[in-house]
Amino acid sequence: MRWLIGGAVVVGGVMVARRLLGGAGQSKDHWQQGPARRREPRWHVATVNRPASDVAPGGRLPEPLAGLGDAVEVQLRPAAGDRGTEVAVRLRDGARLPVATAARRVTGRDPEQAIRAALRESKQLIETSEVLHPDYPPTTEPTPMNKPLRMATQQGRREGRL
Amino acid sequence: MKALVWQGANELAVRQVPDPQMRNEQDIIVRVRRTVTCGSDLHLLGGYIPFMERGDVLGHEFLGDVVEVGPQVRKHKVGDRVVVCSFVSCGKCWYCQHQQFSLCDNGNTNPMITENVWGAAPGGCYGYSHALGGFAGSHAEYIRVPYADQGAFTVPDEVSDERALFASDAAPTGWMGADLGGVKPGDVVAVWGAGGVGQMAARAAVLLGADRVIVIDRLDNRLEMARTHLGVETLNYEQQDVSGELLERSGGRGPDVCIEAVGMESHSSGPQFLYDQVKQQLRIESDRPIAAREAIYNCRKGGSVFVLGVFAGLVDKFPLGAIMNKGLTLRGAQQHGQRYIPMLLERMARGELVTEHLATHTMPLDEAPRGYEMFKKKLDGCVRAVFQPTS
Ligand SMILES: NC(=O)c1ccc[n+]([C@@H]2O[C@H](COP(=O)([O-])OP(=O)(O)OC[C@H]3O[C@@H](n4cnc5c(N)ncnc54)[C@H](O)[C@@H]3O)[C@@H](O)[C@H]2O)c1
Ligand SMILES: [Zn+2]
Ligand SMILES: [Zn+2]
Numbered sequence: 001m002r003w004l005i006g007g008a009v010v011v012g013g014v015m016v017a018r019r020l021l022g023g024a025g026q027s028k029d030h031w032q033q034g035p036a037r038r039r040e041p042r043w044h045v046a047t048v049n050r051p052a053s054d055v056a057p058g059g060r061l062p063e064p065l066a067g068l069g070d071a072v073e074v075q076l077r078p079a080a081g082d083r084g085t086e087v088a089v090r091l092r093d094g095a096r097l098p099v100a101t102a103a104r105r106v107t108g109r110d111p112e113q114a115i116r117a118a119l120r121e122s123k124q125l126i127e128t129s130e131v132l133h134p135d136y137p138p139t140t141e142p143t144p145m146n147k148p149l150r151m152a153t154q155q156g157r158r159e160g161r162l
Numbered sequence: 163m164k165a166l167v168w169q170g171a172n173e174l175a176v177r178q179v180p181d182p183q184m185r186n187e188q189d190i191i192v193r194v195r196r197t198v199t200c201g202s203d204l205h206l207l208g209g210y211i212p213f214m215e216r217g218d219v220l221g222h223e224f225l226g227d228v229v230e231v232g233p234q235v236r237k238h239k240v241g242d243r244v245v246v247c248s249f250v251s252c253g254k255c256w257y258c259q260h261q262q263f264s265l266c267d268n269g270n271t272n273p274m275i276t277e278n279v280w281g282a283a284p285g286g287c288y289g290y291s292h293a294l295g296g297f298a299g300s301h302a303e304y305i306r307v308p309y310a311d312q313g314a315f316t317v318p319d320e321v322s323d324e325r326a327l328f329a330s331d332a333a334p335t336g337w338m339g340a341d342l343g344g345v346k347p348g349d350v351v352a353v354w355g356a357g358g359v360g361q362m363a364a365r366a367a368v369l370l371g372a373d374r375v376i377v378i379d380r381l382d383n384r385l386e387m388a389r390t391h392l393g394v395e396t397l398n399y400e401q402q403d404v405s406g407e408l409l410e411r412s413g414g415r416g417p418d419v420c421i422e423a424v425g426m427e428s429h430s431s432g433p434q435f436l437y438d439q440v441k442q443q444l445r446i447e448s449d450r451p452i453a454a455r456e457a458i459y460n461c462r463k464g465g466s467v468f469v470l471g472v473f474a475g476l477v478d479k480f481p482l483g484a485i486m487n488k489g490l491t492l493r494g495a496q497q498h499g500q501r502y503i504p505m506l507l508e509r510m511a512r513g514e515l516v517t518e519h520l521a522t523h524t525m526p527l528d529e530a531p532r533g534y535e536m537f538k539k540k541l542d543g544c545v546r547a548v549f550q551p552t553s
Contacts, residue, residue, distance in 0.1 A: 049255050049256040049259065049267075120273075123268070124252075127254045128188070128255075129187075130187055130234075132271055133185040133186055133271065134185070134271040134272070134295070134297075135185065135297055137180040139179035139217045139218065140216060140218055141215075145170070146214075146215045146216060149212075149213060150215065152274070
């Protein structure tokens with residue numbers, strides 16, 4: 001798969017490095033590159049079951065991704081076999097997420113976590129028009145036995161590839 | 163409201179919990195008329211799936227009345243009598259659009275656990291632990307149903323509650339085993355397990371045109387039920403030589419399709435049971451795959467094995483050699499109910515698919531702990547215990 005346009009576009013007032021779809025590729029498909037680039041921050045990729053025009057209409061990324069600001073690079077490309085659009089995001093070298101975003105993601109210590117959460121939420125918004133929330137109020141109670149699970153669950157809601 | 167909650171391994175209680183709230187615009191709230199035990203709950207009850215918290219509400223097979231409707235819901239209105247698929251699926255992701263609803267990308271609000279354990283997350287399921295989304299279960303007066311246009315189905319007037327209830331989980335699960343197992347007219351089909359799921363798989367095989375359908379279990383009352391209500395043959399593995407009988411009944415070839423409807427706590431009278439049980443209790447092996455081994459061993463060359471029984475992790479002594487050398491197709495899945503429920507409700511309305519005999523015991527929700535005790539120990543011929551939270 002090759003890329004038509006390389007470079008940066010302004011999305012929602014934020015600089016996002018992005019490439020558009022198809023055609024002759026001037027620039028390389030970084031996120032599929034192997035070990036040579038492995039020291040750089042990893043690309044997090046999700047496939048959204050919609051054409052790119054729905055993923056970033058008019059070049060505008062969905063709010064959770066746009067909210068990460070210019071701390072991240074975002075690339076879109078059509079997924080093979082009519083699977084929609086692959087959205088790849090990674091932290092720019094040395095970049096930090098905007099404080100507000102980090103704060104909103106509660107701990108905010110792990111930027112990779114914020115990226116995965118933003119990808120997952122964006123995918124849900126585009127595919128289903130809303131982000132699915134867990135039940136509330138909870139019926140469970142903390143016990144010494146389930147403390148590790150409760151911690152894992154809290155993390156799990158923020159993380160996940162999906 | 164009142165609900166049946168998990169308190170710890172093999173400890174259940176009926177307790178007051180907060181009423182569910184609408185959380186998304188595609189949600190409905192259902193007032194539960196009937197909700198039923200499933201073999202899958204037994205794996206949770208015993209603590210074999212270590213992602214339960216004290217206070218989690220159990221139950222995923224249910225039917226009830228819509229009492230609240232989110233602004234984005236189109237198919238349902240207050241007062242509709244609906245049966246709800248046990249799996250939570252969005253209907254919009256690639257998997258849902260390819261009819262693999264239990265693999266939904268968006269139905270599990272907590273995908274990290276299963277991504278770590280299995281490499282990817284399936285959709286969510288009501289009352290089925292925090293690994294499958296942590297959604298409150300249906301053994302309660304009310305339940306929140308996300309993606310209601312996808313997962314809730316209006317029950318035709320001519321189908322009773324008793325019958326429609328099983329369109330939620332047991333019937334679509336069984337149908338999927340026969341359908342995706344590839345049952346064709348003329349096939350010989352063997353089904354391990356005569357619980358609700360195995361019986362529904364056997365009936366599906368009949369309706370899909372199988373020539374002979376043979377259900378295997380050791381519980382005579384269940385085998386009797388399968389003969390009477392489903393019109394199939396049976397084998398009691400404690401009294402009969404399963405391999406010999408299957409060969410004899412399939413012209414020496416072995417069954418074309420073998421459906422495993424037993425799961426990770428399967429039983430055997432032989433020494434392998436002790437072996438697997440000890441390993442499982444020491445947590446060296448998480449699941450006991452006895453019926454799965456037998457299904458693979460007895461399947462004809464080039465045949466197909468479908469695993470409906472729930473497995474959570476690792477099994478031991480898995481006959482990969484038989485799969486490879488006999489050229490078998492092995493598949494499994496959590497149920498893709500949204501794909502089958504409308505068709506199953508039609509068959510129920512026409513009387514082709516009867517299910518109410520599975521409900522051997524019906525009781526108020528207050529008695530649910532007793533219901534689970536009976537279901538777990540298969541006491542008094544219990545096949546399924548049905549609870550009526552709001553009658
Ligand atoms: N794939 C899905 O989506 C899905 C949905 C529902 C249930 N399930 C699973 O299906 C399985 C069956 O569910 P159920 O509700 O019918 O359970 P159940 O406990 O009522 O029935 C299981 C039956 O298997 C029999 N059995 C045990 N060991 C056996 C063996 N070695 N050979 C033959 N039979 C044996 C038992 O005697 C019992 O009758 C469970 O593992 C459950 O978790 C899967
Ligand atoms: Zn079930
Ligand atoms: Zn989906």
